[in-house]
């Protein structure tokens with residue numbers, strides 16, 4: 001239950017914008033507006049290991065390592081075929097949430113995609 005509390009606090013921080021502001025500062029200004037994001041696989045690592053994107057963003061993983069890797073969501077919402085060196089896999093995240101994934105060939109390789117709602121709530 002400690003984990004749940006920590007997760008809720010994290011989500012609350014994201015919704016509050018504090019974490020988002022920090023992330024935006026760490027990225028080139030144009031990156032926040034793109035509907036695409038990239039994760040490189042190199043040296044048995046997903047890089048960046050954790051990224052935050054808006055709903056509707058297509059994330060592309062590219063295997064820059066010299067051995068095969070694969071991308072598999074912990075909740076099975078997405079799964080790549082085995083990616084040989086130089087191959088890539090793309091998945092479009094439409095539903096906000098916290099997507100944990102791993103390399104199905106090397107399960108110690110893990111990463112997280114945080115998908116935020118596309119826009120802030122607006123009165124209609």
Ligand SMILES: [Cu+2]
Nearest residue numbers: 069103105106
């Ligand atoms: Cu791997």
